């Protein structure tokens with residue numbers, strides 16, 4: 001009896017084989033700011049292929065197609081800022097991923113505010129709650145995209161999202177998520193790192 005029920009469950013989780021592709025989701029859709037010196041005007045590019053890759057030194061990667069304007073800027077300056085986005089920036093996030101900085105001034109058109117970074121020579125996006133300043137260490141050719149491996153050299157976080165215990169309230173920041181060509185809201189917090197092995201007091 002138990003055996004047949006198990007079989008029934010297995011049948012309910014039927015699988016289809018898809019061709020290999022980028023189905024890892026959700027991921028953040030970030031605004032990467034770059035440029036802003038004598039040679040390069042400041043620019044914004046929407047990036048979904050971004051992620052943390054090392055704890056110490058803190059490092060992250062972004063993957064960009066070589067034909068993008070931002071690719072030229074970042075390969076030349078070797079600096080950029082990852083600006084974590086919220087629901088409020090949804091339209092700007094999508095739009096900055098549709099037009100090129102070769103043709104438009106994306107800061108002006110989105111009315112997002114470029115502000116001074118702490119350590120890099122390109123602007124942060126003031127409205128974004130987390131700004132991660134990065135210096136490129138290595139560029140890896142992959143295929144359609146090349147990957148910039150970068151060290152995080154400074155971080156700014158909006159004070160209104162830090163609670164009295166100095167904790168950044170991700171649950172209150174309305175961050176934007178992206179997956180399979182669609183944007184999503186984040187849900188409520190449902191656990192804490194290591195909770196599954198923690199003993200009850």
Ligand SMILES: Cc1cc2nc3c(=O)[nH]c(=O)nc-3n(C[C@H](O)[C@H](O)[C@H](O)COP(=O)(O)O)c2cc1C
Nearest residue numbers: 046047048049064065068069070097098099100101
């Ligand atoms: C949600 C979203 C995610 C994107 N992710 C990437 C990405 O990871 N890498 C990339 O090269 N382009 C990505 N793009 C496309 C670029 O943002 C887009 O081509 C942009 O217009 C390039 O701007 P630029 O020419 O000013 O650099 C994405 C676009 C959107 C809307």
